[in-house]
Amino acid sequence: MLWRRRxxxxxxxxxxxxxxxxxxxxxxxxxxxxxxxxxxxFGNVNAAKEKVRELDPLYWIDTLCQDIRFALRLIARSRWxxxxxxxxxxxxxxxxxxxxxxxxxxxxxxxxxxTSFTSTAPWSGLNPTRVLEIDGQPIPATRDYRQDPxxxxxxxxxxxxxxxxxxxxxxFTHNESSSTAQAVPTVISEAMARRYWPGxxxxxxxxxxxxxxxxxxxxRNVQGVTFMRDDGPFYYSPLDPHQSTPPYMLVRVSGDTRAxxxxxxxxxxxxxxxxxxxxxTLASIVERQGERLKPxxxxxxxxxxxxxxxxxxxxxxxxxxxxxxxxx
Amino acid sequence: MQLLQxxxxxxxxxxxxxxxxxxxxxxxxxxxxxxxxxxxxHGSLYPALQRLERQGLITSEWGTSELKRRARFxxxxxxxxxxxxxxxxxxxxMVRAIGRVLQHPxxxxx
Numbered sequence: 001m002l003w004r005r006r007x008x009x010x011x012x013x014x015x016x017x018x019x020x021x022x023x024x025x026x027x028x029x030x031x032x033x034x035x036x037x038x039x040x041x042f043g044n045v046n047a048a049k050e051k052v053r054e055l056d057p058l059y060w061i062d063t064l065c066q067d068i069r070f071a072l073r074l075i076a077r078s079r080w081x082x083x084x085x086x087x088x089x090x091x092x093x094x095x096x097x098x099x100x101x102x103x104x105x106x107x108x109x110x111x112x113x114x115t116s117f118t119s120t121a122p123w124s125g126l127n128p129t130r131v132l133e134i135d136g137q138p139i140p141a142t143r144d145y146r147q148d149p150x151x152x153x154x155x156x157x158x159x160x161x162x163x164x165x166x167x168x169x170x171x172f173t174h175n176e177s178s179s180t181a182q183a184v185p186t187v188i189s190e191a192m193a194r195r196y197w198p199g200x201x202x203x204x205x206x207x208x209x210x211x212x213x214x215x216x217x218x219x220r221n222v223q224g225v226t227f228m229r230d231d232g233p234f235y236y237s238p239l240d241p242h243q244s245t246p247p248y249m250l251v252r253v254s255g256d257t258r259a260x261x262x263x264x265x266x267x268x269x270x271x272x273x274x275x276x277x278x279x280x281t282l283a284s285i286v287e288r289q290g291e292r293l294k295p296x297x298x299x300x301x302x303x304x305x306x307x308x309x310x311x312x313x314x315x316x317x318x319x320x321x322x323x324x325x326x327x328x
Numbered sequence: 329m330q331l332l333q334x335x336x337x338x339x340x341x342x343x344x345x346x347x348x349x350x351x352x353x354x355x356x357x358x359x360x361x362x363x364x365x366x367x368x369x370h371g372s373l374y375p376a377l378q379r380l381e382r383q384g385l386i387t388s389e390w391g392t393s394e395l396k397r398r399a400r401f402x403x404x405x406x407x408x409x410x411x412x413x414x415x416x417x418x419x420x421x422m423v424r425a426i427g428r429v430l431q432h433p434x435x436x437x438x
Contacts, residue, residue, distance in 0.1 A: 054381055
């Protein structure tokens with residue numbers, strides 16, 4: 001039933017986009033621009049599908065499947081997660097220490113491969129922002145926050161640290177800044193590229209939130225916010241080199257993560273004795289987040305057991321009915 | 329202008345009063361009838377249609393669109409007509425009441 005609904009919606013969306021494209025062509029647009037405008041007007045197709053799925057009484061099965069997929073993916077990536085440590089810095093280091101200083105000290109720690117900073121934890125909630133213009137053209141507001149892109153302010157090595165592959169363009173250089181350029185150099189996720197520049201290379205295009213951003217690169221979508229499904233559109237702007245130290249430092253380690261974590265803690269203490277840093281591997285943070293999987297998996301197991309009992313009783317009933325007694 | 333929260337369902341029902349339509353046609357009709365003052369968020373339309381269908385206010389079946397494509401056509405049910413009448417009455421009362429407040433001369437406490 002769930003599958004039938006999903007196929008139905010896919011067909012409806014395809015039909016809707018074809019109609020809208022035809023209308024746009026009739027208004028004088030060329031076919032490619034007409035198709036792009038139709039997709040843009042529709043908004044985030046996945047968010048619409050998600051909303052329809054949520055209406056289904058069997059939605060929990062869908063969620064369960066996604067959760068199981070997520071759990072399997074976590075197991076597959078556990079080595080990677082264990083090799084990334086996260087230092088959460090208490091406020092105050094901002095006053096005394098620049099993040100470049102901290103970064104250069106941490107880079108000297110044996111086993112450290114990449115270091116980066118971010119103002120928002122990779123696993124924290126969405127902070128969607130409204131896109132006002134695409135390439136100088138105003139666009140209508142969406143009514144669903146999941147369609148709006150979320151923002152992350154990150155230092156240059158963020159993508160390398162979290163192994164987020166860039167599929168087009170480039171990442172940030174060490175001196176790139178949000179405040180010096182006329183348009184903020186920005187890396188966007190593939191979901192955002194599909195949302196605003198469907199079928200096009202978004203590199204070089206611009207969008208406006210408060211400031212104007214210019215797309216310099218496209219990166220793969222990440223599972224960060226929900227930990228369960230691909231995040232929606234995302235954009236990443238560079239940290240200002242003169243900005244105060246952001247609260248999250250991500251360190252990619254090859255080798256002994258415990259020793260590296262202790263060294264990071266010690267460096268923070270040396271730089272500012274008033275400072276405290278909570279250091280943990282990304283794996284342990286994800287595990288804590290994943291705790292909510294347990295009730296879902298238990299629920300799934302109970303439902304599965306119940307279904308098995310029903311099936312067995314059905315088989316038993318059919319066999320009893322069809323087998324004739326040999327003796328009266 | 330974006331639609332007010334909760335009004336999309338009523339406008340969909342109203343659009344279907346003259347016969348079955350597919351999703352795109354519903355969105356375009358709302359925009360055109362409002363002389364482009366109301367913008368329907370296309371991404372919200374299909375969840376709303378499926379919600380109304382679940383409530384038994386509309387039914388749907390596959391048909392062929394003007395582009396000779398397979399499209400899902402939605403039709404108002406009897407329950408949908410009743411709901412539309414009730415909602416329209418409620419809406420008109422609300423508009424009159426808000427209008428009275430907005431057009432009333434300033435009241436000063438005595």
